[in-house]
Amino acid sequence: MALIDLENVSKVYDRATRPALEEVNLHINRGDFVFLVGASGAGKSTLLSLLLREEEISTGKISVAGNDLRRISHRHIPHYRRGIGFIFQDYKLLENMTVWENVAFALEVIGTKRSTIKSIVPQVLEAVGLTGKEKRMPHELSGGEAQRVAIARAYANHPAIILADEPTGNLDPTTSVGIMEVLEAINRTGTTIVMATHNEEIVNSMRKRVVELHNGRIVRDEENGMYDSALYFPDEEATNKSRLEQAVRTAREINDVLPESQLSQAGTNTADKDIVEEAVDMSKFMPTSESANAASDSSLTVDDLEAEEGVARLARNVHSGRTGRYGQAFASAEQTLTWGTGLNAASDDNQEASQSQQPDDDKESNTDDEGKSSASTSTPATVPAPPAPPAPPAFLVRDEVNEKSRVTSQDNSDEKDGE
Ligand SMILES: Nc1ncnc2c1ncn2[C@@H]1O[C@H](COP(=O)(O)OP(=O)(O)OP(=O)(O)O)[C@@H](O)[C@H]1O
Numbered sequence: 001m002a003l004i005d006l007e008n009v010s011k012v013y014d015r016a017t018r019p020a021l022e023e024v025n026l027h028i029n030r031g032d033f034v035f036l037v038g039a040s041g042a043g044k045s046t047l048l049s050l051l052l053r054e055e056e057i058s059t060g061k062i063s064v065a066g067n068d069l070r071r072i073s074h075r076h077i078p079h080y081r082r083g084i085g086f087i088f089q090d091y092k093l094l095e096n097m098t099v100w101e102n103v104a105f106a107l108e109v110i111g112t113k114r115s116t117i118k119s120i121v122p123q124v125l126e127a128v129g130l131t132g133k134e135k136r137m138p139h140e141l142s143g144g145e146a147q148r149v150a151i152a153r154a155y156a157n158h159p160a161i162i163l164a165d166e167p168t169g170n171l172d173p174t175t176s177v178g179i180m181e182v183l184e185a186i187n188r189t190g191t192t193i194v195m196a197t198h199n200e201e202i203v204n205s206m207r208k209r210v211v212e213l214h215n216g217r218i219v220r221d222e223e224n225g226m227y228d229s230a231l232y233f234p235d236e237e238a239t240n241k242s243r244l245e246q247a248v249r250t251a252r253e254i255n256d257v258l259p260e261s262q263l264s265q266a267g268t269n270t271a272d273k274d275i276v277e278e279a280v281d282m283s284k285f286m287p288t289s290e291s292a293n294a295a296s297d298s299s300l301t302v303d304d305l306e307a308e309e310g311v312a313r314l315a316r317n318v319h320s321g322r323t324g325r326y327g328q329a330f331a332s333a334e335q336t337l338t339w340g341t342g343l344n345a346a347s348d349d350n351q352e353a354s355q356s357q358q359p360d361d362d363k364e365s366n367t368d369d370e371g372k373s374s375a376s377t378s379t380p381a382t383v384p385a386p387p388a389p390p391a392p393p394a395f396l397v398r399d400e401v402n403e404k405s406r407v408t409s410q411d412n413s414d415e416k417d418g419e
């Protein structure tokens with residue numbers, strides 16, 4: 001059984017004229033990263049609300065970690081939610097608490113020991129690049145920093161699942177890259193992430209699984225998917241995207257033989273020109289077929305190569321010098337791969353240092369204000385080892401999901417150490 005299972009799920013809100021979700025079947029495995037896309041009103045938030053048990057399904061069945069959500073009594077809902085981190089578009093920080101307290105509070109309410117909280121909070125804050133900002137109040141943070149606090153809070157308990165509803169919705173593209181770095185790194189520790197988004201750049205760059213909703217129904221469920229679907233909604237833009245993909249593949253295939261100048265001249269009308277320009281732009285970052293073959297097994301496909309890159313490609317696309325779909329001008333990649341070195345495996349030294357170290361608001365962190373990093377790396381963030389989690393919620397222990405997730409995390413951390 002998958003970690004998250006929806007079987008013929010429908011949701012009709014009171015007084016609604018049509019179902020918000022209709023006959024939805026969806027299976028999400030442990031460790032998956034899933035983008036939920038679709039037009040406004042398609043049902044993305046409703047799906048997340050059902051998973052969080054904020055709303056109840058009308059018909060069908062949802063199982064999360066083996067728990068039938070219809071059978072969870074109201075009294076047990078808070079307990080159920082301990083295994084799930086939730087990130088909102090508008091952060092929902094506690095305004096009268098500092099950064100440190102916001103994260104600590106999330107652990108306190110689930111009964112985590114004070115000593116454990118003292119150990120975990122600095123680790124997760126470091127992981128999201130907020131070391132040095134512990135004493136700040138939410139109103140003293142940039143949007144990106146506030147969202148990092150929200151992520152730290154959601155991840156502090158090392159949940160098996162993180163649900164995110166438009167986490168970059170209020171953020172500029174540069175800041176969004178940093179947020180996606182954090183989410184990607186968390187996902188690589190074994191946490192399943194389901195993220196509703198309208199952000200085309202992110203979806204197209206990261207090439208994760210894409211589930212598309214339309215009028216409450218799933219119309220597409222695609223590995224390494226793109227934001228637009230020419231298949232289902234063949235409007236001009238989607239068609240152009242699809243052609244762009246084709247152009248990119250072609251550019252890759254001929255990368256070795258066709259000079260860039262000739263490639264640039266290939267387009268004749270405006271749409272073609274845009275596509276070819278973008279293809280040329282992207283092809284600069286793509287390995288030639290020779291180097292790809294040398295570096296990997298000959299069965300490796302273009303899709304495989306694309307799927308490998310994720311946030312790095314997002315950063316490149318965002319910083320390629322082009323303006324974005326919404327006309328933004330982008331800063332350089334060096335300025336935005338901000339969240340630093342990730343979370344170190346919790347050595348005794350580290351823990352002692354972080355426990356004894358009082359947060360210092362003026363202390364320089366590797367991330368200053370959002371988008372002004374002192375880190376001068378152009379490589380993607382390293383995979384963090386997860387913090388040592390507090391006692392997991394009983395329902396996840398029962399299903400052994402959290403245990404497996406932690407094993408995966410440990411594996412990842414070991415792998416990273418060995419690299
Ligand atoms: N609490 C509610 N009561 C009644 N109808 C609702 C409620 N919440 C959502 N709906 C309706 O359910 C449908 C799906 O809404 P939902 O918020 O899930 O869409 P969405 O895909 O998340 O949209 P957006 O991208 O704008 O956030 C819409 O028709 C919406 O009007």
